[in-house]
Amino acid sequence: MKRLVFSxxxxxxxxxxxxxxxxxxxxxKEPKKTVVVNGAAPEFKIKDSEGKLIDLKKLTEKGPVLVxxxxxxxGCDKELAYFQAMHKEYKGKGLTSLAIFxxxxxxxxxxxxxxxxxxxxxxxxxxxxxKTFQTKTMPTNFLIEKGGKIKSIAAGCDPxxxxxxxxxxxxxxxxxxxxxxxxxxxxxxQK
Numbered sequence: 001m002k003r004l005v006f007s008x009x010x011x012x013x014x015x016x017x018x019x020x021x022x023x024x025x026x027x028x029k030e031p032k033k034t035v036v037v038n039g040a041a042p043e044f045k046i047k048d049s050e051g052k053l054i055d056l057k058k059l060t061e062k063g064p065v066l067v068x069x070x071x072x073x074x075g076c077d078k079e080l081a082y083f084q085a086m087h088k089e090y091k092g093k094g095l096t097s098l099a100i101f102x103x104x105x106x107x108x109x110x111x112x113x114x115x116x117x118x119x120x121x122x123x124x125x126x127x128x129x130x131k132t133f134q135t136k137t138m139p140t141n142f143l144i145e146k147g148g149k150i151k152s153i154a155a156g157c158d159p160x161x162x163x164x165x166x167x168x169x170x171x172x173x174x175x176x177x178x179x180x181x182x183x184x185x186x187x188x189x190q191k
Contacts, residue, residue, distance in 0.1 A: 035134040037153055041065075041144045042132050046100065046122045049109065054098065054122060060148045063094035064174045066167070069129055070139040071102050072111050075157035079139065080115060081186045082164030087119045089180040090171050094146075096120065100129045102138065143167060145174050161186060 035042055044056040044067075059065045068083060070076045087097040097119035101108045108123045124130075133142060137155040141163070145151045152170050154163050161183035172179035 033134050035132075035142075035150065035153075037150055039150055041142070041148045041150055042134075044129070044132050046124060046129065048120065048122050049105070049112075054120060056098075056144070057148060059096050059098070060144050060146060063096060063146045064151070064171060065096045065098060065144045066171065067133070067142040067144065068097070068099045068139055069102070069133060069135065069141075070099055072107065073138075073157075075159050076139050077115075078159035079157060079161070079164065080117075081189075082161040082182050083141075084115075084118060085182040085185045086164055086168050086171065086180070089168070089182065089185070090175060090177075091119075093175045093177050095171055095175065098122070100124050102127055102130070141167060143170055143174070 034040075041056055041060060046054050048054055056065065056067070066083075066086070070080075083097065083099070087095065091097070099117065099119055099121040101111075101121065101123050102125060103111070103123065104125055105123050108121070111117075112121060130136060130138075130140075133140065135153075135155060139157055140153065140155040142150060143152040143154075151174060152167065154167055156163070158164070165181060165183040168182045169179045
């Protein structure tokens, strides 16, 4: 019995050592994540649908910027209303909103017209923006304060509007203004 217990413990130690070694090797191969909260926003430029260059650095010189890496899936579609409301409520106070879609140009143009999108947007069907912002999650929202420091990163889809509500409070804090409950704004419109 003692041999069996000893053998099982020895095997467990060997397996856990192998798992730790594999995880360490995996981490060593992955580049260090630099797009983090309180870190500098990455150098980022993209052309809008009309070919005009959007430069994140120039946008953040003017005020805070909300970059939304998104698609047209049903979850992102439901969530879009909250981000459009946030843009509408804060654009006059200095917020710039930029939606970057990972869909074909023709699909995005049709979507933009249908949804009456009223913010800056661009198309990146190859996903280079996701590499630049070091994320694979769609959608991911990056709130960048004036000057280029990342204030918040919110990843994942939330069609209930709670993520947008939290981001709205952070935007309001950056703009030194009263927070707007964008969830309530949209929910009231849908009634």
